[in-house]
Amino acid sequence: MVSRVFVSGVAGFLGSHLARHYRDRGAAVAGIDNMLGGNLEHVPAGTRFRAVDCVAPDDYRDLLRGTQVVFHCAAAPYEGLSIFSPTLVYQHTLQSTVALATAAVEAGVTRFVLCSSMARYGNGPAPFTEDLEPAPVDPYGLAKVAAEQLVANLGDRHGMEWAIAAPLAQLAERPAAKARRLLGYAPRWSLEDGLRRTIAYIRSHGPKPFEYHLPIEISSELTPAVWAERLM
């Protein structure tokens, strides 16, 4: 029974759901988010939350003490953008992993779960299995594969259990059955219901001002106008 977890990227999609899941099962949940993305409203009540960056362990080291499982969900999961802003994407995808995994080892964390990405597989054909050689085709995928290797290396050398998850793979037919068996996970509604709920949520929350704040590091004729000219 897991009684204490730490979630990075806890204001994001996956992190906030994981935090709620463990809180509802009685675990003490701590989490951080630098608000590069995410939304403070999504941090579940009861989370020991701090708006800090993974790359600055001194700002959250105390929250890791006594943690059994770290779920590292923080990243700059912007695959398309990574071709035009590789520094930004590496900083929040790979550097954030080095810093958090190091702090986790140092704090004596039992298990480290890294949220990787289907970008690890590149353009290869389905089905995607755990034993397929990674073949990333852009800076985001490269950063994720390097992050995976770093976690495995530090974990093995320092005796911290580790696991890598590539979230969308869990939604495919066969992995979903495996996830159900191992985790008791099952989708609660169909894609159609999910879309209906999403539309209802957006309607009930009303329009929000959108500010495009991510830097474009490489501007060329290949840079999509929505980014280069801040058209969103």
Ligand SMILES: NC(=O)c1ccc[n+]([C@@H]2O[C@H](COP(=O)([O-])OP(=O)(O)OC[C@H]3O[C@@H](n4cnc5c(N)ncnc54)[C@H](O)[C@@H]3O)[C@@H](O)[C@H]2O)c1
């Ligand atoms: N959602 C999916 O379907 C999906 C699919 C494949 C992989 N993933 C992976 O799962 C993870 C979570 O995805 P998500 O959909 O929840 O993304 P998300 O953008 O909703 O959440 C990521 C969170 O990380 C935070 N963050 C970014 N850099 C940080 C840093 N340096 N320090 C602290 N916080 C930081 C952001 O502010 C954001 O709240 C990512 O690693 C992503 O690559 C998600």
